Amino acid sequence: MTDMPGIMISAPSSGTGKTTVMLGLLRALAEDGLRVQPFKSGPDYIDPAFHHAASGRASFNLDSWAMGSDLLAAISAEATGADICVAEGSMGLYDGVATRGQSGFGSSAETAQRMGWPVVLVVDVSGQAQSAAATALGFQAYNPDVPFAGVILNRCASPRHERLARLGMENAGLNVLGVLPRRGDLTLPERHLGLIQAVEHPDLEAAIAGYAQFLRDHVDIAAIRAAAKGQITPLDSAKLPTPPAQRIALARDAAFSFTYPHVLKGWREAGAEILPFSPLADQAPDASADLVWLPGGYPELHGGVLASATTFQTGLRKHAETRPVHGECGGYMALGEALIDKEGTRHQMAGLLGLVTSYEKRKFHLGYRRAVLTAPLPGYGPGVALRGHEFHYSTILEQPDAALADVADADGNSVPETGSHRDHVSGTFFHFITAEENA
Known part of the structure; x- marks a missing residue:
């Protein structure tokens, strides 16, 4: 095993804004001079092209249901030479299938646990305040073996809303890594299979630059970097x-x-x-x-x-x-x-x-x-x-x-x-x- 710091950007469910966080973080870290290796947990074939555009490095899928241990190791070895790995989860953190595949059940939590990447949980706090902490605490406690870095609170409506949501997280002992105010203009365009393709976005570069600045303004990127840890297993790409x-x-x-x-x-x-x-x-x-x-x-x-x-x-x-x-x-x-x-x-x-x-x-x-x-x-x-x-x-x-x-x-x-x-x-x-x- 070789030390390779990384984090997993995940969420309680789809539609919480984790892709915005992912793309903004990839670009911000790259702008800071880091060699950032992106990954996608699960079988999504649209997101990796967005990751590539944001980071400048090809993104690869890690799938613990479809892939055996040798293939997972060969793909994770793409991080060789990088300074940090950033992976984006699919659906909710623990969502997978009922039957074990070659390696596991296919959840983002499995990928995070296997790689040793702490989870940054993106929590949509719209419509709630202190109650959001109960959701986040449940995700942290559901499997204590999954490393946990903290939470980013998304779609916060006002300074008062932020104070209440932060109070709940502090009472639960959860580290708040950032609070993103509600912004309707940051949504990526979608169609029937999810996001449009990266090559079809009318101004992808401007969008990603905007996400990066949004995160710099509202997220403690240094704290996320400090939380990153993990390992890869170098393996011959013949796998x-x-x-x-x-x-x-x-x-x-x-x-x-x-x-x-x-x-x-x-x-x-x-x-x-x-x-x-x-x-x-x-x-x-x-x-x-x-x-x-x-x-x-x-x-x-x-x-x-x-x-x-x-x-x-x-x-x-x-x-x-x-x-x-x-x-x-x-x-x-x-x-x-x-x-x-x-x-x-x-x-x-x-x-x-x-x-x-x-x-x-x-x-x-x-x-x-x-x-x-x-x-x-x-x-x-x-x-x-x-x-x-x-x-x-x-x-x-x-x-x-x-x-x-x-x-x-x-x-x-x-x-x-x-x-x-x-x-x-x-x-x-x-x-x-x-x-x-x-x-």
């Missing part, structure tokens, strides 16, 4: 996922962008060549690629553009005649026969699979997935168990092709979105995180 091919044509634009950073890093470090192209710009995948990979994203927002992207679709079909094509979630939808948008308009997709999906008939699909392959997927053969995460609203209307895998949720319950395959083409609704380490 990262291996590439499914040597030359990989990767769709990369506003419609296809959801790929976990540790996956791409593993591919590159193993010598794979990543060849990006933009379907929205009607670019065909590189003709010399061994594999075309379409990540998830928002094709349902760009159905008309994708349907008219003839160069892209022709190139994709040509590649699929002899070499593999794989799509995840939005990429899977684009490989299908058609996509129906929220207005009910049907858009013709690549037609390499028979899949027809509808965003008009929406249903929320969310959760971890364990998929045992029943057919080959690029890089993995039948029988291999993969870990992933599913997060979308689109509904399958038609799926005539053969199933790709037996898929279950975190508790082992069968999931109907099994993925499918035809000839050289495959697709899944879950986003790949890793293959099981004993596979």
